[in-house]
Amino acid sequence: MSQKYYEFFCPVKVIAGKAALEHIPYELTGLAAKRPMIITDKGVRAAGLLDPVIAACEESGLDIVSIYDDVPPDSSTSVVRDIAGIYRQEKCDAIIAVGGGSSIDTGKAVNILVSEGGDDIAKYSGAGVLKHPLKPFFVVPTTAGTGSEVTAVAVITDEKKGVKLAFTSSFLLPNAAIIDPRMTLTLPPHITAATAMDAMTHATEAFTCMAKNPLSDAYATAAVKKVSQSLLNVMDNPKDTDGRLELAQASTMAGIAFSNSMVGLVHSLGHATGAICHLPHGLCMSLYLPYVLEFNLESIREPLGELLLHLEGPEVYSATPASRRAEASISAIRKLRDQLYKRCQLPRTLKETGKVLESQLDHIAEQALDDGSIMFNPKEVTLEDAREILRRAWA
Amino acid sequence: MLRKRIQPMVLQARRLYVDIMFQVMGRALQAVSEVDETVQNDARALPEGLLFEMMVMPDGPRLIVEHTGNGHFHYHGESAPRPIDLSIQFKHIAHAFLVLSFQEKTAEAFAHDRMLVDGDLSYAVRMTRVLNRLEAFILPKLIAERAVKEYPASLHLPEKLVSAARIYLKVATNFVETVRA
Numbered sequence: 343m344s345q346k347y348y349e350f351f352c353p354v355k356v357i358a359g360k361a362a363l364e365h366i367p368y369e370l371t372g373l374a375a376k377r378p379m380i381i382t383d384k385g386v387r388a389a390g391l392l393d394p395v396i397a398a399c400e401e402s403g404l405d406i407v408s409i410y411d412d413v414p415p416d417s418s419t420s421v422v423r424d425i426a427g428i429y430r431q432e433k434c435d436a437i438i439a440v441g442g443g444s445s446i447d448t449g450k451a452v453n454i455l456v457s458e459g460g461d462d463i464a465k466y467s468g469a470g471v472l473k474h475p476l477k478p479f480f481v482v483p484t485t486a487g488t489g490s491e492v493t494a495v496a497v498i499t500d501e502k503k504g505v506k507l508a509f510t511s512s513f514l515l516p517n518a519a520i521i522d523p524r525m526t527l528t529l530p531p532h533i534t535a536a537t538a539m540d541a542m543t544h545a546t547e548a549f550t551c552m553a554k555n556p557l558s559d560a561y562a563t564a565a566v567k568k569v570s571q572s573l574l575n576v577m578d579n580p581k582d583t584d585g586r587l588e589l590a591q592a593s594t595m596a597g598i599a600f601s602n603s604m605v606g607l608v609h610s611l612g613h614a615t616g617a618i619c620h621l622p623h624g625l626c627m628s629l630y631l632p633y634v635l636e637f638n639l640e641s642i643r644e645p646l647g648e649l650l651l652h653l654e655g656p657e658v659y660s661a662t663p664a665s666r667r668a669e670a671s672i673s674a675i676r677k678l679r680d681q682l683y684k685r686c687q688l689p690r691t692l693k694e695t696g697k698v699l700e701s702q703l704d705h706i707a708e709q710a711l712d713d714g715s716i717m718f719n720p721k722e723v724t725l726e727d728a729r730e731i732l733r734r735a736w737a
Numbered sequence: 738m739l740r741k742r743i744q745p746m747v748l749q750a751r752r753l754y755v756d757i758m759f760q761v762m763g764r765a766l767q768a769v770s771e772v773d774e775t776v777q778n779d780a781r782a783l784p785e786g787l788l789f790e791m792m793v794m795p796d797g798p799r800l801i802v803e804h805t806g807n808g809h810f811h812y813h814g815e816s817a818p819r820p821i822d823l824s825i826q827f828k829h830i831a832h833a834f835l836v837l838s839f840q841e842k843t844a845e846a847f848a849h850d851r852m853l854v855d856g857d858l859s860y861a862v863r864m865t866r867v868l869n870r871l872e873a874f875i876l877p878k879l880i881a882e883r884a885v886k887e888y889p890a891s892l893h894l895p896e897k898l899v900s901a902a903r904i905y906l907k908v909a910t911n912f913v914e915t916v917r918a
């Protein structure tokens with residue numbers, strides 16, 4: 343279509359593979375940073391994941407000046423303010439966020455305060471408020487799913503007002519994302535499964551929703567292929583370093599894809615369910631993905647059918663008649679979910695989670711309709727549609 | 738030479754068109770919100786007194802409506818009585834023209850980075866649905882199908898005709914009122 347237009351942007355340097363952490367000192371020096379601060383959470387520290395990061399820096403004569411390891415699962419404005427205070431007191435000049443979505447978002451928000459000044463992060467919420475580059479900022483993801491290391495967004499809770507503040511600016515993007523298989527080697531099975539399915543959903547939605555474009559398509563299909571080929575291997579053999587690296591790269595690639603072409607209804611439903619029933623995000627993604635694809639089917643038949651090649655490989659793809667490929671893609675995703683259920687009981691229906699009441703479905707449907715990602719779903723969603731999908735996903 | 742003389746006229750016409758369409762939409766928004774339950778249901782969740790603006794960057798044509806409560810909108814023309822709460826901003830008049838001449842769906846324009854939202858995203862999502870519904874109402878079905886993601890199945894012809902007639906009537910009265918005022 344001649345009306346087609348898109349934008350694609352990803353200035354993050356990706357440093358990935360064996361001994362990737364050991365590149366941190368060189369990269370920091372290249373940005374004239376000498377006093378880095380680490381922002382992380384207790385779980386990451388307890389799992390011993392900081393040790394290789396610190397060792398890598400110290401061996402090169404670069405001291406980590408301060409470590410903040412108390413980031414909560416839902417980071418808040420006061421946490422951000424406290425960390426910014428420590429950063430200033432210790433005269434730090436760079437941030438390394440080590441962790442999952444929350445530590446990374448916290449790192450982004452702290453970087454706003456220490457670069458722009460002040461104590462009130464709420465002042466900078468919204469889109470396009472920042473006009474200048476921020477301090478050197480590195481991200482070391484310890485889960486393979488969120489893709490936050492390549493997104494220009496941070497979400498921080500304002501606990502006094504009880505609202506979530508969103509910050510969007512390309513200046514929030516880190517200078518580098520360091521993908522080292524050592525960081526995800528010890529992830530427990532159910533988190534490995536849920537986060538990989540989050541990446542799978544990012545890629546699938548990026549590839550089938552309204553803002554899809556040729557560049558994000560390339561990242562999305564590559565990510566789908568990597569998750570399909572590696573996830574079950576890693577589930578069966580958690581110490582499979584190569585498989586872990588594949589999943590971590592898939593997560594980053596899916597992140598690049600969706601940060602440029604957005605997600606859709608799976609995320610609208612997932613965000614609402616997460617907020618109301620306190621279910622982990624990746625779990626919600628895995629749960630809703632096939633039901634939403636079925637709902638969207640006639641609007642996405644072509645791209646969804648194309649995904650079969652990346653989900654199941656060339657033999658299955660060529661043996662499946664073109665008219666059946668979209669359905670076969672959904673079956674492939676269902677099959678993967680069944681396998682994950684067998685290995686770690688990752689729930690496939692709302693009932694299987696044991697944490698959702700049937701009486702909450704209406705509330706979830708209503709809240710999903712207010713979620714920003716619904717705007718990019720390829721098919722218009724009414725309240726009744728959302729309710730119907732939830733009824734199907736119930737059991 | 739000729740091109741130099743013609744182009745400003747084309748550009749001026751485009752600007753005029755965007756200006757007029759904003760006025761039509763503003764009035765239609767007010768009218769639709771008085772008769773259509775679906776719009777009212779979507780709009781009701783917006784805070785009372787919320788000022789919504791659609792504008793062309795940096796300082797182009799704009800339309801401003803206020804949610805006066807109960808799902809009703811009031812059209813304020815081009816000037817707001819208070820600071821705007823929710824703003825949808827086209828990056829360029831050319832992009833506003835694409836949307837307002839129904840060559841690009843509102844959601845598509847978001848997807849194509851043609852416009853920005855300043856304000857609560859959940860309100861923007863609701864306003865986009867309201868605008869979709871509005872376009873389905875005021876346009877002939879053939880054009881509306883191009884302008885919105887999906888033509889509502891529940892909008893049957895008689896209902897549409899009756900509603901459209903009432904909306905046109907209301908838009909017309911509003912125009913007349915403006916001329917008088």
Ligand SMILES: [Fe+2]
Pocket residue numbers: 488540543544609623627
């Ligand atoms: Fe996600």
